[in-house]
Amino acid sequence: MKNLDKLLNDPKVKEAKKLLTEALSNHSRHIGKPKGPDPDLAQDFEKLLESYGQMRGGPLFYPYIGSGLGKGALVELMDGSVKYDFITGIGVHGFGHSHPDIISSSIDAALTDTVMEGHLQQNSDAYELTKLLIDISGLDHCFLSSTGAMANENALKICFQKKYPADRILAFERCFMGRTLALSQVTDKPMFREGLPLNQPVDYVPFYNPENPKESTELAVKTLTSHIDRYPGKHAAMSFELIQGEGGFNLGTPEFFKALMDILKDRGIPVMIDEVQTFGRTTKPLAFQHFGLEDYVDVVTIGKLSQACATLYKSHLKPGPGLLSQTFTTSSSAIRASKVIIEKLVSEGHFGEDGKNMAIHKYFVEKLKSIGKKHPGLVRGPYGIGCMIAFTPLDGGSAQVVDFARELFKQGVMSFIAGKSPVRCRFLVPMLAVTNHDIDKAAEIIEKTLLICKERHS
Ligand SMILES: Cc1ncc(COP(=O)(O)O)c(C=O)c1O
Incomplete structure (x- = not known):
């Protein structure tokens, strides 16, 4: 047994973990259902929010500062309120709050020698995660990093280097890729690149429209071909968001993606x-x-739920030495949590057509549909797949949907907005924690909130 394993299996460590878990469960006993703020904490909380907004240079989207305690799908705020966290920080803690296995892996991480691992000095946990990601993806190489944007930057860099002197990127309209200087150009939101230098030429292809499958596929193929013909040899890659996240949980189909990817393969992009x-x-x-695109993929990036982020790629894209590096790989706790999350998703049956991710989807979507039936005109959709679920509330205009999301927050369910004309309300549910009971209760709050907002806007 390795020395670290000996330490982590030491009876004293096991006993300490047991005591810590007991203490946590004692101190989060009061978190059992959504509740409003504690009036005694309201004044301090307001001050905290104001001061935080002031320090960071702009107010927070939600009046949210967490206490650091939570239980499953529920999270506690500094004002003593408890909410269903169905957006999980836009995927930051997609496994739920205070998950015992994640806490255990964090304790293990805390007992290792450092906080952050660096690319010059990584521990065996980074090796194990890299191996696991290569195994589950079927790709040849994996480079870890600490944000989705950095994983995407690394992916673009290896494509540019391989396709030199190509300097353009292809991407879908309404895509989101991140917020670095280069990625702000690819992300299709004018507001996110306002005032920034145009340092990355991007050619956009329209996304799939489920209401017009044939026409939208033909239009995408035609647009892609004309971009490639206009700039022969100048495209380093096409970036695909197979389910558009910030765009509103729009899905393509295998046929749609393959029609485009066949052209890219043919043209060496x-x-x-x-x-x-x-x-x-x-x-x-x-x-x-899920879409059966294994034969087409050259490079893939992951983040959010995976905690540690990564760029996975096939060997023909292997970059020259020196192209990829950063100080931080990421934290030991993110690396260990990543492994636990992936292993749990597999071992607890989250994948497959009848897996838990799809079961959560079906259950939640049925609830939203039945609210829509009861109150015609208040719910359009739902959209998305698996643990990405969205719907269009009210009139779908930005003012009403933002108001709905804020009121929903106040009533006890956290969501976020996505898409444009119409705007949608989206959920990234904590699949390793959420129960049908949680979804029932959240659906009751969603219905109540829709009625409050309908009244307000009528
Ligand atoms: C599809 C997609 N790509 C990239 C990113 C950027 O990831 P990060 O915010 O971790 O840099 C995001 C974040 O929302 C995303 O949704």
């Missing part, structure tokens, strides 16, 4: 899949596997 938001949420660990 690498296929890059951005799975930062989709990782772990569909019927397979990776959404490209």
